[in-house]
Amino acid sequence: MSPADLTALWLTLKLAALVTALLLVIGTPLAWWLAHTQRRFKPVIEALVALPIVLPPSVLGFYLLVAMGPHGPIGALTQALGLGTLPFSFAGLVVASVFYSLPFVVQPIQQAFATIPVGLLEAAATLRAGPWDRFRSVALPLAAPGFLTATIFGFAHTLGEFGVVLMVGGNIAGETRVVSVQIYDHVEALEYGAAHGLSLILLGLSFSILLVLYARRLPWRL
Amino acid sequence: MTLRASFRHAYPGFALAADLTLPMHGVSALFGPSGSGKTTLLRLMAGLERAADGSLALGATVWQDATRFVPAHQRPIGFVFQDARLFPHLSVRQNLAYGQRRAGAGGAIEVMAERLGITHLLARKPDRLSGGEAQRVAIARALLTEPRILMMDEPLAALDAARKAEILPYLERLHAEANIPILYVSHSFDEVARLADHLVLLDGGRVVAAGSLVELTTRLDLPLAHRAEAEAIINAQVVAHDAAFHLTCVGFSGEKLWLSLHEAPIGSVVRVRVRARDVSLTLAPQTGTSILNILPATLTDLGGESDSQVMIGLDVGGTRLLSRVTRKSVSLLGLVPGVRVFAQIKGVAIVE
Structure with missing residues (x-):
């Protein structure tokens, strides 16, 4: 495997890990809110969260590119903060991937929260547990299987990202050239052997982490 | 508080x-x-x-x-x-x-x-x-x-x-x-x-x-x-056990009631239920009856039950009992508030 392949692999893993961590932080409160709100616009938010599942990555990538560009709302914000613009940078890739993988993290956690009986949280309240305490000591442990699913789906889905990366990240070695793009380059250059090597790694990695998910009969434990 | x-x-x-x-x-x-x-x-x-x-x-x-x-x-x-x-x-x-x-x-x-x-x-x-x-x-x-x-x-x-x-x-x-x-x-x-x-x-x-x-x-x-099961609840005290006849005697308001032998120790307080349908009334004390529990009582109030039935409230030395009788009996015996009667109790049980 060439140093360029290793760089791409490392970049991909870094991206997937960072995006998954960010999504768990953003997705948990969003999932909690979606699982418990009775607001009438809840379906709107749910549909927005689910959009990346059905939208062609190029469409999502295009809108994100425009939004993060110098005249877009995200671009205006990052420029106002003195951060420049995000397209064609690793930071831009992270932001785009967060949108791209959002449903794969939010949905399993939301479902896990929704199946926790409200009665258990009430019981915890009568046992002197405040709202945050109830969330931490009852909801989180009981939703653990949902969090495992969310982590694995979020990570695996970001790992395989291609269209969105090309649209907002381009193909900059060490900055935005992830494994899927590197494989594409190898195939374009008719380097089938190198493409095989990286593809096999991605296939093996994806299969292994999904195997962890499906093989583990998780009891009530985080 | x-x-x-x-x-x-x-x-x-x-x-x-x-x-x-x-x-x-x-x-x-x-x-x-x-x-x-x-x-x-x-x-x-x-x-x-x-x-x-x-x-x-x-x-x-x-x-x-x-x-x-x-x-x-x-x-x-x-x-x-x-x-x-x-x-x-x-x-x-x-x-x-x-x-x-x-x-x-x-x-x-x-x-x-x-x-x-x-x-x-x-x-x-x-x-x-x-x-x-x-x-x-x-x-x-x-x-x-x-x-x-x-x-x-x-x-x-x-x-x-x-x-x-x-x-x-x-x-x-x-x-x-x-x-x-x-x-x-x-x-x-x-x-x-x-x-x-x-x-x-x-x-x-x-x-x-x-x-x-x-x-x-x-x-x-x-x-x-x-209710069909209307009853009086009495807090009573176990007074004696009769091993020969398998009976327990409980006391309340200076009166006594016999019921089936119960393991509650003498002196303990028990809850006793007397169903309204198990209480019948006589104007004079009966002799030669199989009923063990006959208590003197004062009729306090009456309440309509149905076309044929009347619920009667009784006072036994400060404790209240209910008796369900027919409207005809009320008329025949002249049962009005203040009348002294004898309550014949056919069934008594400890609440459990």
Whole structure:
């Protein structure tokens, strides 16, 4: 495997890990809110969260590119903060991937929260547990299987990202050239052997982490 | 000390408008048919729900008024739900420690486990418990927070007869030890008759009557005295046992009643039920009768039952009894308030 392949692999893993961590932080409160709100616009938010599942990555990538560009709302914000613009940078890739993988993290956690009986949280309240305490000591442990699913789906889905990366990240070695793009380059250059090597790694990695998910009969434990 | 509550709230399908004052000793039962609002009332008192218009105070401590609302987790209450609601990810011991630790309560888990007969279950997960075991753990868990009030919402309703029989003795012991007031919601009069001292009758979201169990069960203006099983509850003391005839004698208001031999020791206080349909009346004391229990009584009041039946209230030395007789008998014997009669009691039983 060439140093360029290793760089791409490392970049991909870094991206997937960072995006998954960010999504768990953003997705948990969003999932909690979606699982418990009775607001009438809840379906709107749910549909927005689910959009990346059905939208062609190029469409999502295009809108994100425009939004993060110098005249877009995200671009205006990052420029106002003195951060420049995000397209064609690793930071831009992270932001785009967060949108791209959002449903794969939010949905399993939301479902896990929704199946926790409200009665258990009430019981915890009568046992002197405040709202945050109830969330931490009852909801989180009981939703653990949902969090495992969310982590694995979020990570695996970001790992395989291609269209969105090309649209907002381009193909900059060490900055935005992830494994899927590197494989594409190898195939374009008719380097089938190198493409095989990286593809096999991605296939093996994806299969292994999904195997962890499906093989583990998780009891009530985080 | 008392618990004073006043709630007004419109729910889909019914409106709650309840004012009540509960004594903070013994067992107070909130009793009424399904949909009468008794569970809602208990949840409002626990802070699990919030009425639009409500006030609630334990002694001088305000839990809710126009401006304040103390959330459930800051009220010193214990709550036992119909379903045990044990935390499935924690062992029985961890469930017991959950509230105790948060309440900063002392007391040993082992001692409480012993009291409720769950010592052998401490290491188990809740999914390995029977319904009756789970409910005993839930009671222990609530008591370990050392609450000022224990609230129980139909704690036996989800259990079959055998499981009920398994738990009732623990509740009775809890009542007897009486160091903590209990609010008990139930739609089963048998449970109420066994456990309650004070009774709040609810119907359609309103308090119909409140008072001592003994008084309310025999008040002719209330529905309890007009059930097919209408009865008087008497707190009596075991006076003697007759081993030869297998009978037990209990005393109350200077009178005695004989009933089937019971294991309660002499001197202990028992609850005795006398059904209205088992009490017949005579104007003169009968001799040559098989009936053992004949008590002199004064007729106090009459209430219509049906075209043929009349419910009669009696006073026996300060204790009230009910008798269901025919309208024809009332006419033939000239039964009006103030008449001295003899109550012939065919059946007496200890409540259990």
